[in-house]
Amino acid sequence: xxxxxxxxxxxxxxxxxxxxxxxxxxxxxxxxxxxxxxxxxxxxxxxxxxxxxxxxxxxxxxxxxxxxxxxxxxxxxxxxxxxxxxxxxxxxxxxxxxxxxxxxxxxxxxxxxxxxxxxxxxxxxxxxxxxxxxxxxxxxxxxxxxxxxxxxxxxxxxxxxxxxxxxxxxxxxxxxxxxxxxxxxxxxxxxxxxxxxxxxxxxxxxxxxxxxxxxxxxxxxxxxxxxxxxxxxxxxxxxxxxxxxxxxxxxxxxxxxxxxxxxxxxxxxxxxxxxxxxxxxxxxxxxxxxxxxxxxxxxxxxxxxxxxxxxxxxxxxxxxxxxxxxxxxxxxxxxxxxxx
Amino acid sequence: xxxxxxxxxxxxxxxxxxxxxxxxxxxxxxxxxxxxxxxxxxxxxxxxxxxxxxxxxxxxxxxxxxxxxxxxxxxxxxxxxxxxxxxxxxxxxxxxxxxxxxxxxxxxxxxxxxxxxxxxxxxxxxxxxxxxxxxxxxxxxxxxxxxxxxxxxxxxxxxxxxxxxxxxxxxxxxxxxxxxxxxxxxxxxxxxxxxxxxxxxxxxxxxxxxxxxxxxxxxxxxxxxxxxxxxxxxxxxxxxxxxxxxxxxxxxxxxxxxxxxxxxxxxxxxxxxxxxxxxxxxxxxxxxxxxxxxxxxxxxxxxxxxxxxxxxxxxxxxxxxxxxxxxxxxxxxxxxxxxx
Numbered sequence: 112x113x114x115x116x117x118x119x120x121x122x123x124x125x126x127x128x129x130x131x132x133x134x135x136x137x138x139x140x141x142x143x144x145x146x147x148x149x150x151x152x153x154x155x156x157x158x159x160x161x162x163x164x165x166x167x168x169x170x171x172x173x174x175x176x177x178x179x180x181x182x183x184x185x186x187x188x189x190x191x192x193x194x195x196x197x198x199x200x201x202x203x204x205x206x207x208x209x210x211x212x213x214x215x216x217x218x219x220x221x222x223x224x225x226x227x228x229x230x231x232x233x234x235x236x237x238x239x240x241x242x243x244x245x246x247x248x249x250x251x252x253x254x255x256x257x258x259x260x261x262x263x264x265x266x267x268x269x270x271x272x273x274x275x276x277x278x279x280x281x282x283x284x285x286x287x288x289x290x291x292x293x294x295x296x297x298x299x300x301x302x303x304x305x306x307x308x309x310x311x312x313x314x315x316x317x318x319x320x321x322x323x324x325x326x327x328x329x330x331x332x333x334x335x336x337x338x339x340x341x342x343x344x345x346x347x348x349x350x351x352x353x354x355x356x357x358x359x360x361x362x363x364x365x366x367x368x369x370x371x372x373x374x375x376x377x378x379x380x381x382x383x384x385x386x387x388x389x390x391x392x393x394x395x396x397x398x399x400x401x402x403x404x405x406x407x408x409x410x411x412x413x414x415x416x417x418x419x420x421x422x423x424x425x426x427x428x429x430x431x432x433x434x435x436x437x438x439x440x441x442x443x444x445x446x447x448x449x450x451x
Numbered sequence: 452x453x454x455x456x457x458x459x460x461x462x463x464x465x466x467x468x469x470x471x472x473x474x475x476x477x478x479x480x481x482x483x484x485x486x487x488x489x490x491x492x493x494x495x496x497x498x499x500x501x502x503x504x505x506x507x508x509x510x511x512x513x514x515x516x517x518x519x520x521x522x523x524x525x526x527x528x529x530x531x532x533x534x535x536x537x538x539x540x541x542x543x544x545x546x547x548x549x550x551x552x553x554x555x556x557x558x559x560x561x562x563x564x565x566x567x568x569x570x571x572x573x574x575x576x577x578x579x580x581x582x583x584x585x586x587x588x589x590x591x592x593x594x595x596x597x598x599x600x601x602x603x604x605x606x607x608x609x610x611x612x613x614x615x616x617x618x619x620x621x622x623x624x625x626x627x628x629x630x631x632x633x634x635x636x637x638x639x640x641x642x643x644x645x646x647x648x649x650x651x652x653x654x655x656x657x658x659x660x661x662x663x664x665x666x667x668x669x670x671x672x673x674x675x676x677x678x679x680x681x682x683x684x685x686x687x688x689x690x691x692x693x694x695x696x697x698x699x700x701x702x703x704x705x706x707x708x709x710x711x712x713x714x715x716x717x718x719x720x721x722x723x724x725x726x727x728x729x730x731x732x733x734x735x736x737x738x739x740x741x742x743x744x745x746x747x748x749x750x751x752x753x754x755x756x757x758x759x760x761x762x763x764x765x766x767x768x769x770x771x772x773x774x775x776x777x778x779x780x781x782x783x784x785x786x787x788x789x790x791x
Contacts, residue, residue, distance in 0.1 A: 212731065358724065381723060384695075385717055
């Protein structure tokens with residue numbers, strides 16, 4: 112089959128890879144309907160995260176089940192399925208508590224490379240959620256968003272306790288930040304402040320439910336949030352970038368007793384103890400347990416309550432994956448969908 | 452009046468200070484029934500926190516109201532009252548949300564020096580809680596504990612979401628850690644693991660409700676907690692020390708999705724972003740909003756459900772405050788009560 116492989120920073124090639132096959136009786140093989148490039152794929156693409164060698168890329172996926180292992184009973188060939196970037200058994204104590212991204216048997220899907228024609232999905236019964244029927248083509252991007260960026264933005268909004276009567280601020284206007292705006296809206300937040308200086312992203316944030324836009328960054332951005340919240344800060348702040356500046360912007364934008372939900376991968380971030388202490392904020396985040404939210408999110412997509420697929424502003428054939436990476440790296444695209 | 456003043460590291464003197472007087476119409480003056488030395492008083496005593504000059508010490512207090520300002524309606528002369536180490540109006544938006552330690556009008560009681568015969572309490576209506584009648588003498592230590600260490604330990608246990616079905620681990624066997632054990636028990640925790648290597652403190656932890664004792668520290672302590680929790684870590688972990696080692700011990704002892712409540716003042720602590728991210732823990736803490744819990748805690752003390760006063764293992768006349776500090780500094784005493 113064809114699949115995207117990163118050979119060195121900036122060097123993505125679509126080439127022949129071995130067809131995946133059932134290795135464990137709990138595996139499924141799916142034929143991908145669509146896949147995409149993640150903001151986190153840009154870390155190795157930019158050379159910030161080191162490569163051990165040529166690496167099959169991608170961890171987001173939707174597709175049709177081709178084949179299942181002998182122990183798989185939850186999904187069957189022909190079904191359209193969505194899974195998250197962690198394969199999880201969905202039965203261990205941590206899964207049952209809603210932390211499937213910490214499942215004791217978890218497998219990182221990034222090791223398997225979903226930017227390809229076919230994908231092996233371990234722990235298929237726990238990992239995959241099927242739609243009632245194969246969805247119409249226009250819904251595919253939204254289901255694909257559920258695989259990671261929607262689920263991650265949703266987790267961030269839940270971690271930040273977005274909800275009725277709360278003012279939510281979102282730091283980061285990438286796909287995850289924008290979908291955290293959508294999530295906050297669905298969760299009933301009263302006021303949603305998107306922090307963005309890009310006009311097209313501001314527009315999408317408003318479509319997703321943002322009531323206010325703040326263009327300032329860092330401590331100036333914090334001051335604007337304070338202005339909008341009686342000097343107290345927001346109740347709920349989503350951090351969806353992962354830099355020192357954005358984390359501190361999020362913490363400082365939150366009122367005492369408020370909640371920070373952080374999902375930006377915190378490379379080189381260090382949180383000063385005394386500031387965290389005196390901030391009196393709640394902090395929660397990490398690799399999103401997308402699986403917890405998938406059934407609900409897939410329902411909202413299926414009945415067209417939400418349209419998270421709008422974050423894909425570039426669609427390319429898988430063969431042009433390299434251009435998909437470039438466009439995101441240069442911030443010409445929010446998120447690239449690839450069609451195998 | 453007589454009061455304790457820190458002149459330099461290690462140099463506490465009880466000397467004549469000006470009698471406090473009503474300065475604002477919202478003030479009250481109380482005659483102290485008892486006061487005490489806090490673990491946090493040891494920071495300047497040890498020279499870790501710098502002094503600007505001779506400093507009146509103390510922020511924990513119980514006493515009888517002597518006089519109130521013209522706008523005070525909630526307490527009256529003759530009443531026995533307890534307050535927290537932050538004076539707070541108890542009416543602002545943050546107070547109403549339960550974060551009186553971040554009250555927009557808050558005043559640090561440490562600036563007023565409660566290790567003395569009399570104390571001015573700002574925002575008396577918001578700050579002070581009166582008992583139905585003047586309590587019997589044997590209850591005074593427990594009410595005094597409510598002023599800080601009990602309220603702080605309780606907040607830590609609440610922040611860590613101690614409750615039914617949860618395993619709670621407590622890092623730190625000072626007064627706050629020991630009272631976090633008591634709080635976890637009252638909150639219905641199933642299993643309470645106290646981390647302590649001091650026999651007398653272990654004994655008190657057991658009296659307060661600890662079901663297990665772990666004597667190992669650092670990563671060995673973490674390994675023991677994992678052993679006791681199916682390899683997953685505790686649901687709830689209280690951090691009541693405030694060092695880098697104790698914070699990381701707390702984070703690493705917590706399962707994914709679990710809660711760390713931290714109340715040790717985090718001098719020189721820095722939380723590594725990637726570890727916080729992949730830990731998937733909830734983190735909440737800071738200066739405890741003791742006022743939130745005071746009415747409930749005072750009820751539990753009044754009806755003798757709890758006996759937090761047991762943490763005072765040294766009682767001295769105020770005039771011997773210097774020995775009270777020394778005993779705590781040398782860890783000969785858990786906590787010193789001073790009688791003016």
